[in-house]
Amino acid sequence: QGKKGILSYTFLPAIYYSQNSQFQLAPQISLAIDKYNYQFTNQIDWVQQYGPDSFVAYHLGQSELRVDVGKLSASMSTQNYSVGPSVFNPIIMSRQAGGFPHFRLSLKPIDINIKKINLGKVEVNYLMGLLRESKYYDNNSKNNNRYFNGLFIAYSPSFLPELTFSFNKVLYKQTQFFNSEDLISVLYIIDDGIRHGVKLGNDTFDQLASLTMEWNLPESGFRTYVEFAKNDFSGPFLWTLLEPEHSRAYTIGFEKKILLQKRRYITLFYEHTNLSKNSTFLYRAEPPYYAHGVNRQGYTHNGQIVGSGLGPGGNSDHLGFTMNWAQKSLGFLVQRIESDKDYFIKNIQNIVDHDQEYSVSLFLQKESANFIYGLEGTLSKNYNRYFLSDKNNLFMAASLRLKL
Numbered sequence: 001q002g003k004k005g006i007l008s009y010t011f012l013p014a015i016y017y018s019q020n021s022q023f024q025l026a027p028q029i030s031l032a033i034d035k036y037n038y039q040f041t042n043q044i045d046w047v048q049q050y051g052p053d054s055f056v057a058y059h060l061g062q063s064e065l066r067v068d069v070g071k072l073s074a075s076m077s078t079q080n081y082s083v084g085p086s087v088f089n090p091i092i093m094s095r096q097a098g099g100f101p102h103f104r105l106s107l108k109p110i111d112i113n114i115k116k117i118n119l120g121k122v123e124v125n126y127l128m129g130l131l132r133e134s135k136y137y138d139n140n141s142k143n144n145n146r147y148f149n150g151l152f153i154a155y156s157p158s159f160l161p162e163l164t165f166s167f168n169k170v171l172y173k174q175t176q177f178f179n180s181e182d183l184i185s186v187l188y189i190i191d192d193g194i195r196h197g198v199k200l201g202n203d204t205f206d207q208l209a210s211l212t213m214e215w216n217l218p219e220s221g222f223r224t225y226v227e228f229a230k231n232d233f234s235g236p237f238l239w240t241l242l243e244p245e246h247s248r249a250y251t252i253g254f255e256k257k258i259l260l261q262k263r264r265y266i267t268l269f270y271e272h273t274n275l276s277k278n279s280t281f282l283y284r285a286e287p288p289y290y291a292h293g294v295n296r297q298g299y300t301h302n303g304q305i306v307g308s309g310l311g312p313g314g315n316s317d318h319l320g321f322t323m324n325w326a327q328k329s330l331g332f333l334v335q336r337i338e339s340d341k342d343y344f345i346k347n348i349q350n351i352v353d354h355d356q357e358y359s360v361s362l363f364l365q366k367e368s369a370n371f372i373y374g375l376e377g378t379l380s381k382n383y384n385r386y387f388l389s390d391k392n393n394l395f396m397a398a399s400l401r402l403k404l
Contacts, residue, residue, distance in 0.1 A: 102129030
């Protein structure tokens with residue numbers, strides 16, 4: 001990592017080995033879907049297991065080449081990019097998938113002034129990138145890559161600087177259909193949507209968008225946030241006004257820091273995320289979240305979802321606390337994760353057969369002058385895993401990090 005003038009660079013690749021030993025996979029519902037991929041819809045490239053053998057892999061990781069000029073910066077990067085205030089499940093962009101190659105143009109926070117009246121601060125980020133298909137989806141090399149275009153705008157009003165609103169929008173399409181006008185597709189789509197003599201309209205693209213709000217009150221140690229997102233295009237604006245719940249997803253959460261005594265405090269937190277379909281799917285076309293009929297790999301990169309790791313039809317609750325004191329921390333977390341709710345509603349419809357996992361986790365960390373020590377454990381009960389049978393799991397880990 002280094003910097004010279006306006007140029008800075010980070011080279012932080014990852015080379016890793018995976019034992020990749022066998023474990024139970026979801027039953028292969030259709031022979032048209034690779035057994036290592038997601039089984040409950042064929043409209044997404046979401047890998048369960050990367051083949052039957054151990055492997056070594058390389059990734060450029062959090063590497064970046066950046067130029068900064070005043071409040072503007074431009075970078076080429078494979079870094080992960082997370083959007084929004086959510087802790088566990090950002091809906092539009094998260095760190096669930098590996099970082100994909102992209103170009104980013106950023107406007108750092110600037111004041112908005114009109115006739116000497118300060119209206120607040122605004123920050124803008126614009127991304128262009130490339131999403132890649134895994135080798136466990138299909139054998140069509142023409143659709144292996146998708147062009148990604150994203151715009152993220154954050155605003156904090158001057159009269160409530162603790163409050164931040166943001167608008168986030170991303171689009172992607174197969175690179176075989178790419179044309180130069182798509183460089184601004186996140187602002188305006190010029191594509192006529194005609195492919196092989198068939199008019200597909202907006203469906204040459206898939207779109208996700210969200211509005212977020214975060215209210216952070218450091219004096220009282222309280223933070224609350226919400227993200228409301230839409231998947232795919234919703235039709236005429238009137239339809240959105242009449243049925244804002246169509247193709248929606250949302251996250252709500254809060255944190256509260258409680259000071260016990262000098263240098264000792266507890267942070268309580270809760271977050272709920274819902275990605276399952278609303279009732280409008282009964283009479284309006286609606287793909288599962290992150291899935292798509294034309295861009296059939298969905299919103300994924302190398303077989304992992306760019307947004308929330310809950311995936312299509314996923315729901316979750318996270319409740320817990322952390323206690324910090326004298327370079328030590330203790331954490332407790334209870335989680336509920338429901339998988340494939342959309343498939344359940346359409347095909348199962350039985351009150352006792354939901355695929356839900358309940359977990360209790362505990363972790364302890366201690367920091368010294370030269371080392372960081374860690375212990376953690378999670379006990380899980382998965383009811384009706386893959387809608388088949390109950391599974392129990394115990395996870396334990398120890399870590400040691402050397403400070404250089």
